[in-house]
Amino acid sequence: TGYVTLDPGFVNTASCASAITYIDGDAGILRYRGYPIEELAEHSSFIEVCYLLIYGELPTAEQLGSFWEKVSQHTMLHEDFKSFFSGFPRDAHPMAVLASAVGALSTFYQDSLDPFDPEQVDISSIRLISKLPTIAAYAYKTSIGQPLLYPDNSLGYTENFLRMTFGVPTQPYEIDPEIARVLDMLFILHADHEQNCSTSTVRLVGSSQANLFSSISAGVNALWGPLHGGANQAVLEMLQNIHDSGDDVDTFVRRVKAKEPGLKLMGFGHRVYRNYDPRATVVKQATRKVLDRLGRPDPLLDVAMRLEEVALSDDYFVERKLYPNVDFYTGVIYKALGFPTNAFTVLFALGRLPGWIAQWREMMSDSTTKIGRPRQVYVGPPERSYVEVAER
Numbered sequence: 001t002g003y004v005t006l007d008p009g010f011v012n013t014a015s016c017a018s019a020i021t022y023i024d025g026d027a028g029i030l031r032y033r034g035y036p037i038e039e040l041a042e043h044s045s046f047i048e049v050c051y052l053l054i055y056g057e058l059p060t061a062e063q064l065g066s067f068w069e070k071v072s073q074h075t076m077l078h079e080d081f082k083s084f085f086s087g088f089p090r091d092a093h094p095m096a097v098l099a100s101a102v103g104a105l106s107t108f109y110q111d112s113l114d115p116f117d118p119e120q121v122d123i124s125s126i127r128l129i130s131k132l133p134t135i136a137a138y139a140y141k142t143s144i145g146q147p148l149l150y151p152d153n154s155l156g157y158t159e160n161f162l163r164m165t166f167g168v169p170t171q172p173y174e175i176d177p178e179i180a181r182v183l184d185m186l187f188i189l190h191a192d193h194e195q196n197c198s199t200s201t202v203r204l205v206g207s208s209q210a211n212l213f214s215s216i217s218a219g220v221n222a223l224w225g226p227l228h229g230g231a232n233q234a235v236l237e238m239l240q241n242i243h244d245s246g247d248d249v250d251t252f253v254r255r256v257k258a259k260e261p262g263l264k265l266m267g268f269g270h271r272v273y274r275n276y277d278p279r280a281t282v283v284k285q286a287t288r289k290v291l292d293r294l295g296r297p298d299p300l301l302d303v304a305m306r307l308e309e310v311a312l313s314d315d316y317f318v319e320r321k322l323y324p325n326v327d328f329y330t331g332v333i334y335k336a337l338g339f340p341t342n343a344f345t346v347l348f349a350l351g352r353l354p355g356w357i358a359q360w361r362e363m364m365s366d367s368t369t370k371i372g373r374p375r376q377v378y379v380g381p382p383e384r385s386y387v388e389v390a391e392r
């Protein structure tokens, strides 16, 4: 009794069995429910991938139609919900607003909080997928002092999000279908990544039988950190700093290798991938296309490409098998689309949502699930006797 194995950061321990996402980190392979990420990115849609992750199979045309009908019916937020956005400081980080708003959904939808009622779980899942873009857009609109735009259910998922984010009530918003397609594809690339920090958080919170909204809110908070989803913001800030100080990539890499405190090559490295992150390959190809299409060349893309070139030919990165991850190039695209830097991680959250939901549901429907409760190796003082304050 009392024997435990120390595994800080869960480097060697699988916390669950899962049939959702497969990663081979050495070979750089990622599949959702068996389908290679590259094929899904090219041919599928984010809504179809949501269905695939949550229900396990690609939907038939009929299943997709009825899933979409449900999702598009729940895009509005309760009118009282709007006071949340005006209640936060204007300059609040949108991830803080998002996490709070998602947590608050459990106050508005008290009819669907039972984690063991399949219908309640289903409607909560739909509500989350439908409402997250509205919440994200409202958070942004409030931060810049523009009026909130109601969702338009005649539009596709990503088109509707773009319109709510960048449209104004005084004129029609023209959606470039190719740009909407790229953003949809980025959502697909982010949709699940097995037991990463935020997904493990969602599972751990859910293992106490907390409701879906509370569990997902915890996941949003976990995603915010710069070693996880917050890396996309950190990458752009890093590229901007390098550019502002004269594009001296070599000096920056030298400082990273010297392990200057707090300095890392953000957007590089991954716990599981010891090879090029397959998502980064797809994003890199899309980046140039987007900048060309928008006619907005960005010197930060050149800095990123030069950084990658220098790092991939440097022993420090080669020996440690550090390659660009999904966050390395996404920021350059998000910036070109007009998103402010602090909204990048919100876009990651929109993409990751179906994965969180699918993983939570998989865990909840497994009758062998136990509450997550890691052990520890105690290293504190042995037993000692209490000393009165006057005698210390």
Ligand code: CMC
Residues within 6 Å of the ligand: 196, 226, 227, 228, 229, 230, 231, 256, 263, 264, 265, 266, 267, 268, 269, 270, 271, 272, 320, 322, 325, 326, 327
């Ligand atoms: N820049 C410089 N050195 C690095 C980096 C980096 N980005 N990542 C790892 N290393 C070094 C690290 O210092 C260590 O060196 P040494 O053996 O000399 O001590 C070695 O590589 C192993 O690193 P580690 O920190 O033990 O690896 P980990 O698996 O614990 O961390 C990571 C993985 C993603 C947190 C880390 O690579 C990192 O901090 N990367 C930058 C942040 C980032 O881009 N995060 C996004 C991850 S992908 C999207 C997502 O999941 O959200």
